[in-house]
Amino acid sequence: MLEIQAITQLFGGLTALCDVSFTIRQGDITGVIGPNGAGKTTLFNIISGIYRQTSGRILLQGKDITGLPPERLARLGIVRTFQNIELFGQMSVLDNVKVGLHTKSHSGLFSCSFKLPWHLVEERRIAESARRWLDFCGIPDLADQRADSLPFGKGRLLEIARALASEPGIIFMDEPAAGLNSRETQDLASLIRKIRDAGITVVLVEHDMELVMDVCDRILVLSLGEKLAEGTPREIQENTSVIAAYLGEG
Numbered sequence: 295m296l297e298i299q300a301i302t303q304l305f306g307g308l309t310a311l312c313d314v315s316f317t318i319r320q321g322d323i324t325g326v327i328g329p330n331g332a333g334k335t336t337l338f339n340i341i342s343g344i345y346r347q348t349s350g351r352i353l354l355q356g357k358d359i360t361g362l363p364p365e366r367l368a369r370l371g372i373v374r375t376f377q378n379i380e381l382f383g384q385m386s387v388l389d390n391v392k393v394g395l396h397t398k399s400h401s402g403l404f405s406c407s408f409k410l411p412w413h414l415v416e417e418r419r420i421a422e423s424a425r426r427w428l429d430f431c432g433i434p435d436l437a438d439q440r441a442d443s444l445p446f447g448k449g450r451l452l453e454i455a456r457a458l459a460s461e462p463g464i465i466f467m468d469e470p471a472a473g474l475n476s477r478e479t480q481d482l483a484s485l486i487r488k489i490r491d492a493g494i495t496v497v498l499v500e501h502d503m504e505l506v507m508d509v510c511d512r513i514l515v516l517s518l519g520e521k522l523a524e525g526t527p528r529e530i531q532e533n534t535s536v537i538a539a540y541l542g543e544g
Contacts, residue, residue: 296495299351325500338374343361354372359372379446381442388421427459430455431454465495467496507527
């Protein structure tokens with residue numbers, strides 16, 4: 295579904311990524327692991343259009359999408375969540391999810407300003423769809439609460455619901471389990487599988503190795519900006535270089 299070809303990222307004299315290539319297969323849950331400074335979030339920022347890489351290409355189903363901005367990528371079906379939750383705190387939970395749906399809205403400034411009939415119909419459709427995504431993520435009862443009143447774990451689910459509302463083909467999650475307790479992490483694992491089963495490809499950066507090994511079909515391991523290994527969870531667990539570098543053994 296997505297090909298990362300020889301991505302290199304330089305920040306001045308620092309090489310954050312060096313010639314990283316891998317393929318994300320449609321329908322898979324792919325994990326990206328490595329210690330702080332390995333280049334995981336930099337890679338996500340490049341794929342999601344926040345950074346422009348020094349060299350290399352990104353192909354979506356064979357189409358070159360290198361350098362496209364985040365809003366263009368969202369229309370093509372690529373969305374992401376962030377390590378630090380990014381919500382509109384003073385808006386309701388429902389309105390936060392509606393933001394994700396407005397990326398595909400057809401109403402313009404004129405129809406919105408004068409509340410023309412087709413705009414009102416579209417707004418009802420958006421609200422109904424937003425409620426479905428809240429239900430999908432297990433938080434339908436929070437629709438009318440302000441986003442900044444949510445506990446951390448619920449805020450994480452809201453951020454995921456908002457990203458899913460745009461009906462992407464692929465979602466990138468940057469450390470979705472960060473700050474969650476064990477029960478919330480178990481619920482997150484179930485949600486990630488549910489997202490995959492809904493036909494959305496999932497890629498996650500994560501430090502929780504138990505979660506990664508539990509839900510991922512394939513894993514990419516980065517070390518100091520380079521690809522150290524790639525394979526199934528079993529292959530990664532048995533890879534001596536990964537064991538020595540990341541699992542504290544050998």
